[in-house]
Amino acid sequence: MCGRYHFGFNESNISKQIKEKIQQLSLDDFNTGEIFPNDKAIVLIAKENKLDIDIKTWGIKLDKMMINARIESLNNHFYDHIRDKRCVIIADSFYEWKDKTKYRIHNLDKTYMYLAGIYNDDNHFLIITKESTYPMDKIHHRSPVIMNKKEMIDYLNHKGKITDHSDIEILPAKMDALF
Numbered sequence: 001m002c003g004r005y006h007f008g009f010n011e012s013n014i015s016k017q018i019k020e021k022i023q024q025l026s027l028d029d030f031n032t033g034e035i036f037p038n039d040k041a042i043v044l045i046a047k048e049n050k051l052d053i054d055i056k057t058w059g060i061k062l063d064k065m066m067i068n069a070r071i072e073s074l075n076n077h078f079y080d081h082i083r084d085k086r087c088v089i090i091a092d093s094f095y096e097w098k099d100k101t102k103y104r105i106h107n108l109d110k111t112y113m114y115l116a117g118i119y120n121d122d123n124h125f126l127i128i129t130k131e132s133t134y135p136m137d138k139i140h141h142r143s144p145v146i147m148n149k150k151e152m153i154d155y156l157n158h159k160g161k162i163t164d165h166s167d168i169e170i171l172p173a174k175m176d177a178l179f
Contacts, residue, residue, distance in 0.1 A: 005094040021053045030055045037067045044088040046156040056125045069126040089115040096140040114152040116145040
């Protein structure tokens with residue numbers, strides 16, 4: 001996955017719930033539209049057995065800026081201390097480039113995607129990626145781990161491990177209530 005995704009508010013129930021929660025928490029220091037590394041963005045986290053909103057910065061600076069974490073590497077030394085700090089990045093699309101052409105990947109019905117992520121104690125997050133499968137592999141060899149509603153909730157509640165499987169579908173996510 002390349003280094004940008006897009007988040008915008010729309011008329012969906014989930015978008016309305018996010019707006020309400022943002023107002024309740026008086027959050028205003030985050031980006032919308034095209035999200036770049038180092039931008040502050042809205043993420044979902046599990047808090048007291050409920051889904052909640054948080055604002056975190058995309059990317060962790062080590063020797064170089066890291067924005068993604070390979071699912072195959074989550075058990076290495078660096079990720080040991082953050083692999084269980086799970087978050088979900090809400091996006092309506094993400095971008096890939098091939099032969100200098102920019103592609104915007106989104107659900108056909110334009111609903112939100114839920115991307116698996118991890119974060120550190122400094123409130124910086126990484127998007128977890130996996131090997132791409134068809135048709136995404138025609139554009140780029142890596143893609144974000146995209147979850148449907150059940151996978152997202154299970155992931156945040158630590159009810160199973162992230163697995164490197166190729167049967168994750170890009171499904172329209174219909175959520176009635178999050179918070």
